Amino acid sequence: MPLVFPSADWASAYRDAINANALYKKSAAGWDQGAIAFVCKPDAALGIDGPQAIILDLHQGACRGVQYATDTVALASTPFIIEASYAQWKSVISGQIDPIKAMLQGQLRLTKGHLPTIIRDVEGSKQLVLSASTIETQFLG
Amino acid sequence: MSSHQSASIQLSASAEDSAFAAMMAELIRANLSDHPHKLHDFCAMHGRVALVAEDAEQTITLHFLGGKLRVHQGLFGIPDLVIRGSSESLIDLSRLHPDPRFKFFPDVRSEVARTLLRALLQRKLRIGGLGSHLLLAHRLSNVMSIH
Numbered sequence: 001m002p003l004v005f006p007s008a009d010w011a012s013a014y015r016d017a018i019n020a021n022a023l024y025k026k027s028a029a030g031w032d033q034g035a036i037a038f039v040c041k042p043d044a045a046l047g048i049d050g051p052q053a054i055i056l057d058l059h060q061g062a063c064r065g066v067q068y069a070t071d072t073v074a075l076a077s078t079p080f081i082i083e084a085s086y087a088q089w090k091s092v093i094s095g096q097i098d099p100i101k102a103m104l105q106g107q108l109r110l111t112k113g114h115l116p117t118i119i120r121d122v123e124g125s126k127q128l129v130l131s132a133s134t135i136e137t138q139f140l141g
Numbered sequence: 142m143s144s145h146q147s148a149s150i151q152l153s154a155s156a157e158d159s160a161f162a163a164m165m166a167e168l169i170r171a172n173l174s175d176h177p178h179k180l181h182d183f184c185a186m187h188g189r190v191a192l193v194a195e196d197a198e199q200t201i202t203l204h205f206l207g208g209k210l211r212v213h214q215g216l217f218g219i220p221d222l223v224i225r226g227s228s229e230s231l232i233d234l235s236r237l238h239p240d241p242r243f244k245f246f247p248d249v250r251s252e253v254a255r256t257l258l259r260a261l262l263q264r265k266l267r268i269g270g271l272g273s274h275l276l277l278a279h280r281l282s283n284v285m286s287i288h
Binding site: 098100101103104105106107109114115116119120122 | 158159160161164167168171172175194196197198199227228229231232233235236287
C-alpha cells in the first residue's frame with residue numbers, strides 16, 4: 001500500500017529502506033557525523049503549511065532511528081539539513097533526477113552543515129536519497 | 142598577497158542565484174579554512190577556470206586573482222582551463238587524494254582517481270588547456286580537494 005510523503009509512516013519505511021540498502025551500508029560505513037534532515041518546504045497549494053522534516057539518525061552505514069517533525073525545533077540540533085520544495089523531492093524520490101545533479105542545479109540545497117563532509121561521503125549521501133525511491137510512495141497533488 | 146592574509150572569495154552579481162557557483166565558493170572557502178596550508182597555492186593562482194556540468198546544464202567560471210576568487214555564472218572572459226563533465230565527475234575532482242609521496246600528483250590507487258581516469262579515457266570528463274596551464278590545474282586540484 002502506497003505511503004503518503006511526507007508522513008510518519010513514510011519516514012519509518014524510509015528508515016527500513018536505508019537499512020536494506022547494501023550500497024548505503026558499504027559507502028557510509030565511515031559516517032560518524034550525526035543526523036541528516038531532509039526538509040520539505042511549505043507549499044500552501046498542497047496543504048503543507050509549515051516545513052516537514054524527516055530527521056535520520058545515521059551512524060556507520062545504518063539508520064538507527066527516524067523522526068518525522070512538522071516544526072523547526074527538532075532541526076536546531078541536527079548538524080546537516082538538506083532542503084527542497086515538494087515538487088523537487090518528488091522528482092528525486094521518483095528517481096527522475098540524480099541527487100548530485102539536483103544539488104548543482106539548486107533543486108536540493110544544503111542549508112546547514114559542513115559541505116566538505118557531505119562531499120567526502122557523497123556516495124553515501126547519494127545512496128541515502130536513492131533508498132527513498134524503493135518506497136511505494138503516494139504523492140500529494 | 143601573502144598567504145598569511147585571509148582569502149577573499151566572492152560571487153559576482155551574475156552568480157548570486159547559481160547553486161553551483163555558491164557550492165564551489167563554499168567548498169573552496171571551507172577547504173582553505175580547514176587546511177590553511179592550501180592558502181599558499183590559492184594566493185599563487187592567477188587565471189580563469191570554467192567548470193561545465195554538462196548533465197546539469199550549468200557553467201561557472203572561477204576567476205583567480207592572486208588571493209582573491211570571483212565566481213561567475215557562465216563563461217567569463219577566455220578561460221585558461223575548461224573542465225567539462227558530469228556533475229558527479231566535477232564533485233569527484235574535489236575528492237581526489239594527493240599521492241602520499243609525490244604530492245604534485247593525485248593518488249592513483251584511490252577508487253575516486255580510478256573513476257575519474259575512466260571518465261577521462263571515455264571522454265566523459267575533458268580538461269581543455271591542461272598542457273599549457275599544468276601548474277594552475279595542480280593548484281586548482283589542491284584548493285578544490287577536501288583532503
